[in-house]
Amino acid sequence: MNNETSFEIFLNRHDEEAWSATLATLQRSIHEVDRNATQIWFAFYPLPLFRALEEAEDREKLAQQLLLLGDYELKNQIDTSHRFLYGHRFWPQVKKAVEQYADEWHRVQSAEAGVGCRVSGVGTSTLHPTPNTLHPMSSQTEVYATSLADQILEVAHAVGEQSKIDQALLVGITAVAFMTVQQAGLAAFKRAPGAIAIDRKHAKKSPEQILRERAKDDSQGFFGFLKTVDKQWTVTWDENDDGARYKLREAQDLAWGAASDQSRDWKAIDPRRVEGPIPVECRSASCGTCWVGVLGGAEKLADVGAREGKKIKEFGYIDTAEPKPLIRLACQAQSEGAVSIVIPPWNGQFGKYLRTLKEQNDTSIKITVKSGDVAKAELVQ
């Protein structure tokens, strides 16, 4: 990126590990309604993939190599990528506050040449952009993470104070805004209109109402306890659209159930949607097209099987041994209850490529450190 502001330079110092540590720090400050949603959003827009594409000699060629399909670029969806977060309702305020924070950061950095100081911020509140100061006893990742988390909390607090909104509802969406600046750039971020992408009826729902809806299960009738009854479960694939639901029969996976929903011209909405709302191709955990995030009811899905676990890591979506993670392959996940999911606007196979890239970078750091040139090693890192 050319002509980066000091805020962007600061953000760009944060790699995947620093952001993971930041999210871990923020997790307890995020309202329950957005705890899963925030994690899912960060899985949908992985920083290492963004960086690999940025640094590629031929971006289009790399995108083809990684079989990227759909819209994987945050810069095209600055106002909409986070529509499934409850905090999306407060996007106009959060976006404006982050812009002001970035401007103040830049002004302070220019004036004070790297010394943190108090500055006026959003409305009547006060923001304090505080440039990093490395503690000698802390690792670089830890220090960056603490500092970034503090700054996200500071912006969320300022918006909460000014708009009289519970800060816990703002932390996730503020973290999303920071990452969006990092990936889309501050100029593009500012150019986005900053509008809300859900209707008034859904915007009015309380977090408790949404949590109640997620926890609700379908009644299977008076004889529902009998094994012979064909049980059906509701899958909600967009909490902000009353028509975005389909029924899943017992033993069906999420993608199978979705295929019977012929209520819309799916291909016209997204060419990857060849049948039903969930994009599918192979239906056998080979292509990675059908990945989804689970906003509510992850515990009702069957445990990740050996093949799903292996392939989802290879695709690059998640790397976890958790039996019921928040990211699943819809063609593999069967449910025993109602669930709420969110469908990402893209898919690809990039896990192996990014791992190889990371190993190469780690090796180059080791070789440089071995030669005793520490400064150079930090630069490569």
Ligand code: FES
């Ligand atoms: S449809 Fe190919 S992995 Fe699920």
